[in-house]
Amino acid sequence: MSVTQTVSRPKPGAAVGRRRLPRWWPLVLAAVILLGLSVLRLVTGADDLLSSGTVRATLIALVPIMLAGLGGLWSERAGVVNIGLEGMMILGTYGAGYFGYHYGAWAGVVGAIVLGMVGGLVHAIATVIFGVDHIISGVAINIIAVGAVQYLASRTFVGLPGGGQTQSPTLPDVQAITIGPLSDALGDLEGKDVFLVSEIAAVLRALVTDLSLLVVLSLLLLVVTYVVLWRTSFGLRLRSVGESPAAAESVGVAVLRYKFAAVLISGGLAGLAGGFLAMVASSNFRDGQTGGRGYIGLAAMIFGNWRPSGLLTGSGLFGYTQTLGLRQGGSSVHALLLAVAVLALALAAYQVYRRQARLGVVLGVVGVALLGLYLAIDEVPGDFTSMTPYVITLLVLAFASQRLRMPAADGQIYRKGSAG
Amino acid sequence: MVDTSAVPQASGVPVVRLRGIGKRFPGVIANDDINITIDRGTIHAIVGENGAGKSTLMKILYGVQPPDSGTIEVDGQTVSFSSPADAIKSGIGMVFQHFMLADNLTVLENVVLGAESLHGIGAKARAEIERLSTAYGLGIEPDRLVEDLGVGARQRVEILKVLYRGARVIVLDEPTAVLVPQEVDELFANLRELKAEGLAVIFISHKLDEVRSVADTITVVRRGTTVASVSPAEVTSRQLAELMVGSELPTPSTEASTVTDRVVLEVRDLTLAGENRPLVDDVSLTIHAGEILGIAGVEGNGQAELVESILGMRAGVTGSVVLAGEDLSAASTRVRRESGIGYVPEDRHRHGLLLDAPLWENRVLGHQTRAPLVRRGLIDRGAARRDTERIVEEYDVRTPGVGVLARALSGGNQQKLIVGREMSGDPLVLIASHPTRGVDVGAQAAIWDQIRTARRNGLAVLLISADLDELIGLSDRIEIILRGRLVASFDPDDVTPETLGSAMTGAGGAE
Amino acid sequence: MIDRLDPRLVRLGLGIAAPVLAIVLAFAITSLVLIVAGDPVGEVWSTILSWPQPRNQANIINNATVLYLSGIAVAIGFRMNLFNIGVDGQYRVAAFAAAAVAGEAWLPGYLNTLLAIAAAVLVGAAWAGIAGLLRATRGVSEVIATIMLNFIATGLVAYLLRKVAVRSEGSNSLGTKQIPEGSRIPGFQIGDGAATEVYGFLFVAVLVGAGYWFLLNRTRFGFDLRATGRSNSAAVASGISVGRMTVGAMMISGGVAALVGLPILFGDAYSYGSTFQSGLGFAGIAIALLGRNHPIGIALGALLFAFLDEQSNPLQIIADVSPDIVAITQGVIVLTVVISYEVVRRYGLRLEQARVAAQLRAAAPVDPSGPTESSKEVSA
Secondary structure (H helix, E strand, C coil): CHHHCCCCCCCCCCCCCCCCCCCCHHHHHHHHHHHHHHHHHHHHCCHHHHCHHHHHHHHHHHHHHHHHHHHHHHHHHCCCCCCCHHHHHHHHHHHHHHHHHHHCHHHHHHHHHHHHHHHHHHHHHHHHHCCCCHHHHHHHHHHHHHHHHHHHHHHHCCCCCCCCCCECCCCCCCCEECCHHHHHHHHHHHHCCCCCHHHHHHHHHHHHCCEEHHHHHHHHHHHHHHHHHHHCHHHHHHHHHHHCHHHHHHCCCCHHHHHHHHHHHHHHHHHHHHHHHHHCCCCCCECCCCCCHHHHHHHHHHHCCCCHHHHHHHHHHHHHHHHHHHCCCHHHHHHHHHHHHHHHHHHHHHHHHCCCHHHHHHHHHHHHHHHHHHHHCCCCCHHHHHHHHHHHHHHHHHHCHHHCCCCCCCCCCCCCCCCC | CCCCCCCCCCCCCCCEEEEEEEEEECCEEEEEEEEEEECCCCEEEEECCCCCCHHHHHHHHCCCCCCCEEEEEECCEEECCCCHHHHHHCCEEEECCCCCCCCCCEHHHHHHCCCHHHHCCCHHHHHHHHHHHHHCCCCCCCCCEHHHCCHHHHHHHHHHHHHHCCCCEEEEECCCCCCCHHHHHHHHHHHHHHHHCCCEEEEEECCHHHHHHHCCEEEEEECCEEEEEECHHHCCHHHHHHHHHCCCCCCCCCCCCCCCCCEEEEEEEEEECCCCCCCEEEEEEEEECCCEEEEECCCCCCHHHHHHHHCCCCCCEEEEEEECCEECCCCCHHHHHHCCEEEECCCHHHHHCCCCCEHHHHHHCCCCCCCCCEECCEECHHHHHHHHHHHHHHCCCCCCCCCCEHHHCCHHHHHHHHHHHHHHCCCCEEEEECCCCCCCHHHHHHHHHHHHHHHHCCCEEEEECCCHHHHHHHCCEEEEEECCEEEEEECHHHCCHHHHHHHHCCCCCCC | CHHHCCHHHHHHHHHHHHHHHHHHHHHHHHHHHHHHHCCCHHHHHHHHCCCCCHHHHHHHHHHHHHHHHHHHHHHHHHHCCCCCCCHHHHHHHHHHHHHHHHHHCCCCHHHHHHHHHHHHHHHHHHHHHHHHHHHHHHCCCHHHHHHHHHHHHHHHHHHHHHHHCEECCCCCCEECCCCCHHHCCCCECCCCCCCCCECCCHHHHHHHHHHHHHHHHHEHHHHHHHHHHHCHHHHHHCCCCHHHHHHHHHHHHHHHHCCCCHHHHHHHHCCCECCCCCCHHHHHHHHHHHCCCCHHHHHHHHHHHHHHHHHHCCHHHHHCCCCCHHHHHHHHHHHHHHHHHHHHHHHHHHHHHHHHHHHHHHHCCCCCCCCHHHHHHHHC
């Protein structure tokens, strides 16, 4: 039947002039962002752009997006598209709620991972064993997860103190780290309002004040993902399965087993993302808590070109805009508008310099328009900040897709014995 | 004529022996009683027509599919492979026709994949790759991305992959199909090197001249069965071909010329840019009513691209296409086909048919704008069915009815349906790519007859084929295509397949 | 034995077997969940599978009408191998547009209704067309694009709603202006004294279903669309402009999706507010799959889903079970239906090949090459 065929995804052309970025580019990027935001604050006077509160909130907003994106990364690197991330996250929120309440915070973390893996298991069985179209299976999982969690919540949380059909009782906290004296000292420094110094202090302060262990663990998982996928033979095999399953099978790699494992891990990470939402970003499980973050995670992964460093950048960007939007961000986002306008104009100049006149003109027009918008309005409505991740992803896909390199066999259904 | 026991027996136990191998798929017998003996230090060729069962046999030998019957012996021991991993363990390595490489991984990653336990995935593996590369003169850089490599280099990576795993038997499936002549020579030099080291090479091909030049023993497979094992010195290419086909080779006989001086298709300076060099390079050709123009060339020299450029299926084509005085250079594919271009595609499954649609819907395909099938934007099912029944009748398509899915027909009957359909569109010119590839002998003769009849009736035909006898038998003129250019022109009346063959590889001089 | 039956009968039988198998499997899995959770399985099913009251019947038909439109919208994409996950966003922007236009009442009576519907269809088609255009010109996956557009639609409509909203008297919810009475689409009663009326929009849905069937199966456009869905490469070779078809199919899909919110808008809500029902697009995917993209199959699928939704409502009171259990059933159906169709398709193909071979053996000298290619399909 027609829909079980592969749904084709953007096929990147041969990368022309592709250059590998040096390994230290994230550091440079971070420094540039820090400097840029400092300048922006100076110019626009938007004080909340990089306060320690904003940084903290951004970290909290970033982690679930990043974890969901990591889930997507594992699965898609093995060639299985996973739009069921949202559903697996939802299962994770419930897992954290149920196990966290009954057995303590870390049991909640484990519960979230396990329930997410149950979602991954369904996806793996459907796509890997039965060859169901990956998108269809993902949609099904999202439908099932919503229903299952509502059903289970009303079965298990009604009658508990503070619990009900749509929410769990308050959950215990995962430990958080604060280095008291350092935090205070950095707080003082941040308050001094010195160009750049205050910003650096704000970032450092957020890292030593009430930092949830789960945030640390999640960032570690990003590093672990990189090491496992790119530095071990397990990872090589897993990636080969996503790039060319026929080639992998021809040299004796058990393709389906690796896909299965990847989707299970993917589910676990998405579940953890849900657990984080319930236990760290909030204090209990609530129905509808994920709010589409599974999809934002997917978007962050695409934005990040199916790589961990890019994913971190993407989730940072999306988490940051989300945070600004929530923290009376009208003025902050307004300030960002200026930054984007300047960035567009700079890129336009660069393209013209590279004799890419057409692209340069387009970018120039965009830059001028944004600049005009910046001058014309005082505040960006919250509805637009919430759209930012999706608009950015669409733009990236539309205009930079030749720079994106998704796993070559992503989304394709593979049956054993297709080699040769 | 051929003595099957005349194979030179090397001393000792054969490295691989296949006995009575059989394999069935639903409705088809792919392999039936295959018997082959391969000695170490030899190059053993396996030849056969497309669809003769060579690929299935190789998949069995490499553990991709299990045989239904028969035994495989390696070094005298009976083995059974449940996966390629088992075959690799027994020292059998495979170089597939379609390379089994992941483009977005490096050469190193591709080589060590699946064999990480040998030398890890790091520095030791890199050293080993460099050692092998030097030892066999393969010239491979481990850290390049595979997608940046050319065809010849990719094939060497595949060979290195096999060597890296310590293979003693290397199977190459149609290795020369994708290579240009110099690369073929390099490959053969590499193979002789391997043979000198005591490895056994199994070389699958249907290019008989190449086989005779490189192989020590040739086994012929026909309809899933091994019919003979011969030594290349004892047979001519023609005898081999007859063994492959199983009867006197049907040769289309040339008929009296029907060429008129009315130009039907005129192509000028057609160029299609590619990544590095043009895929179609400044091609000009003219076909008259009643004329068949044959295009000969080694596969992958721009034949497919030329056809698709003429049909308007490719973006970025420059030059002009004029059909019976009408300039179609800027027209869409649909307009071109409406104007009278019939098309028998090279790959009927990808381009010619809707496999999961009934035959009558396939009759409409490509003729969606034409009466009687379609009127005022509406499909006339009755008319389409009736006309399909007419084609089934006239072109001898063997099917129980026109409501059957195209997938259920055999290759020959699918092809007859396509030819019938294209002739029904009253074309001025027919572009036929490999019209008889992979069809049985009966259908082949029928299709030749139809093309010849149409030619008598004033049809202009552009015939692309890899079958040189077919080209010589049917064409009024033969052009050679090499790297996207038309490089030579021959009169089929005084040309031999040998001359054509050397011209195709760029060795022969143009007239 | 089977091969001696009329092949059309066999095909029909297989066609019915697949969804039945899928539904039975889904019910079994749901029962398993109930048993594991310790809920009364028997009571749940006896509640759900009872004959609905007239009031419930009307609700079921109304719900099914909405789901049917959603299913058809998705099915149009499916026939071309396009995955329109964006029905949600498309009907959201379209329903908002229709409500805003109808609320202004520029034209009198039903002319106003027609204008509003036209506005909805245009907006829905344009919104889906963005994804089509991105796919055709930039190669962007329509799956990702429509997901992103769903969220963008949510934000955009929320913003616009705040711009045009009026506060209706006695309530503090935001909404567009009420549609004047003369422009509403009246419902009708089924049975005696049922409190709920059936949406008059039902007839539009029936027309859409008939139009879908006609367009796909009788017109050249439909042929081109199906051909592209079956084989992109063969479509290109036959002269179909795949890019144009992609944009066209997405726009038609979006145009139908635009209608999804309208039965509720013109028959019940009369204005677009922040509480307007969402999430109907994903159900449409399930229903299109269940109904095999066939207009009647989709109708049956929509009725089944609406039936499950409506009949599960009293579960909480009667059996102390959350009605959300049927969402599990519905989600599981999506998976089981795909799997069982695939199993049945392969079985059917094998039957057909065997039949063709048998008939040819009987009729003529055997074609020695046999259906070689089809064997590849089975094994690969």
